[in-house]
Amino acid sequence: MNPRHPAQSETILAHWMGIQDANSALNIHGGVIMKLCDEAAGLAAIRHCSNRIVTVGVDRLTFLDPVAVGELVSLKAKVNAAWHSSMEVGVRVEAEKPSSNEVRHTTSAYLTMVSVDEHGRPAPVPPLVPETELELRRQAEAEMRRANRLAERAEIERVRNGE
Numbered sequence: 001m002n003p004r005h006p007a008q009s010e011t012i013l014a015h016w017m018g019i020q021d022a023n024s025a026l027n028i029h030g031g032v033i034m035k036l037c038d039e040a041a042g043l044a045a046i047r048h049c050s051n052r053i054v055t056v057g058v059d060r061l062t063f064l065d066p067v068a069v070g071e072l073v074s075l076k077a078k079v080n081a082a083w084h085s086s087m088e089v090g091v092r093v094e095a096e097k098p099s100s101n102e103v104r105h106t107t108s109a110y111l112t113m114v115s116v117d118e119h120g121r122p123a124p125v126p127p128l129v130p131e132t133e134l135e136l137r138r139q140a141e142a143e144m145r146r147a148n149r150l151a152e153r154a155e156i157e158r159v160r161n162g163e
Contacts, residue, residue, distance in 0.1 A: 010078045012074060016070075037091045037093065040075035041077050043077065045115070049123075052117075057111065073094070075092070077090065081142035086114045087112070090110055091108070093106050
């Protein structure tokens with residue numbers, strides 16, 4: 001399998017936020033933003049592995065600033081790290097006010113996606129070859145989040161087994 005560069009997975013998804021996406025305060029529901037993050041991450045993962053993918057987890061989804069009705073939301077997704085069959089995809093959400101062209105970072109998310117074969121079983125993904133200092137930092141941070149996930153899983157299993 002040929003290694004891939006993070007830039008090859010880069011995906012930008014844009015969505016105009018309407019009243020159907022909002023709560024009574026005219027702020028966009030967090031669940032709508034979460035769904036869009038999942039879509040953007042899925043597209044980036046597909047671009048990396050050229051295969052079907054499934055979402056297996058969201059490590060972190062942080063809402064930094066509300067998004068209002070009428071704003072244009074851009075979701076920028078890119079694979080941060082790739083392992084045997086899984087990938088971490090980072091998503092940055094920005095909202096733009098059309099009246100002022102002001103753009104602000106509203107949400108950050110890290111999702112774990114897994115490549116699957118035609119039977120739904122995990123399938124190998126290409127190695128990721130980061131090139132820039134930023135890509136190397138993102139990969140190192142993804143490795144830390146993965147180590148934390150695996151340690152937590154092992155600790156839960158230990159407790160469940162009465163150890």
